[in-house]
Amino acid sequence: MREDIKEVLISEEQIQEKVKELGKALTEEYDDKFPLVIGVLKGSLPFMADLIKNIDTHIELDLMDVSSYGNDMVSSGEVKIVKDLNTSVEGRDVLILEDIIDSGLTLSYLVNLLQYRKAKSVKVVTLLDKPEGRKVDLVPDLAGFVVPDEFVVGYGLDYAEKYRNLPYVGILKPEVYQG
Numbered sequence: 001m002r003e004d005i006k007e008v009l010i011s012e013e014q015i016q017e018k019v020k021e022l023g024k025a026l027t028e029e030y031d032d033k034f035p036l037v038i039g040v041l042k043g044s045l046p047f048m049a050d051l052i053k054n055i056d057t058h059i060e061l062d063l064m065d066v067s068s069y070g071n072d073m074v075s076s077g078e079v080k081i082v083k084d085l086n087t088s089v090e091g092r093d094v095l096i097l098e099d100i101i102d103s104g105l106t107l108s109y110l111v112n113l114l115q116y117r118k119a120k121s122v123k124v125v126t127l128l129d130k131p132e133g134r135k136v137d138l139v140p141d142l143a144g145f146v147v148p149d150e151f152v153v154g155y156g157l158d159y160a161e162k163y164r165n166l167p168y169v170g171i172l173k174p175e176v177y178q179g
């Protein structure tokens with residue numbers, strides 16, 4: 001698996017350090033608010049698992065599975081709900097956890113949906129932000145790292161469902177997706 005990586009962009013150590021920093025900021029932001037923290041499957045799972053251990057105040061967790069990429073490297077533009085929340089967001093402070101914001105289509109759909117469902121507040125924290133990929137105007141409330149306009153994998157991010165279990169974020173060798 002690791003032989004398919006051309007370049008490690010963000011090391012395991014850098015990620016772990018950043019996750020601690022983000023956790024500290026979120027502890028201050030949400031102290032005494034009992035936010036509903038929503039992980040967007042499947043990519044956010046490693047980030048979610050690490051980040052919540054660094055949030056030192058009560059939170060409630062839920063998961064949502066939305067998909068707009070299938071096995072492609074570009075968004076289809078159509079966001080599908082594969083699994084909805086178990087919890088009502090009405091009147092809640094909601095924090096959405098993402099692994100990456102690229103076109104912004106997934107998140108703008110989700111933010112609008114949760115506002116429509118009457119969340120008290122909706123904020124977004126993403127590990128990676130790829131601003132050059134944006135197709136809609138969306139700025140995360142908190143972001144770990146800005147990445148260049150390249151397809152990245154690892155730490156939750158996949159190519160054709162692979163590489164999610166890498167502990168770092170890297171760029172694939174072109175021959176992997178050129179076949």
Ligand SMILES: O=P(O)(O)OC[C@H]1O[C@H](OP(=O)(O)OP(=O)(O)O)[C@H](O)[C@@H]1O
Nearest residue numbers: 041042043067068069102103104105106
């Ligand atoms: O800003 P966007 O262009 O919408 O891209 C970001 C979304 O794409 C990926 O999810 P994907 O739909 O591939 O599902 P996955 O998390 O299961 O890989 C990623 O986890 C984000 O949710």
Ligand code: HPA
Nearest residue numbers: 102150151152153157158
């Ligand atoms: O660069 C990316 N890599 C993996 N999944 C993604 N979903 C949006 N952008 C990306």
